[in-house]
Amino acid sequence: MSMKIIFAWYDFWVGLFWDKDKRILYIFPVPCFGVAIVFRPKKESSSNSIFKTTKLDSYSEICRKWHEKTPEQRKHERLVRDIADAVRDKSNDY
DSSP states (O other), rough: EEEEEEEEOOOOOOOOEEEHHHEEEEEEHHHHHHHHOOOOOOOOOTTOOTTOOOHHHHHHHHHHHHHHSSSHHHHHHHHHHHHHHHHHHHHHHH
């Protein structure tokens, strides 16, 4: 966590604001003058973790979902995919 004093002439407000994407808490006790508290990003699983998702895990998940579908659903997906491929191939001809 780090803190810094900020001056923002365009921020004419008083209060608190949490930027969840950047993980920054802005505190403006007076308009234009405030403090920004930057929090560390959440830790991801380490690269040597045994629980890290791998491409094989993702592929296994896709296969599991595929096998849970009925034959009619699979047939419909193949048909939609074939039509999309045909349209894409046709549009590349122009």
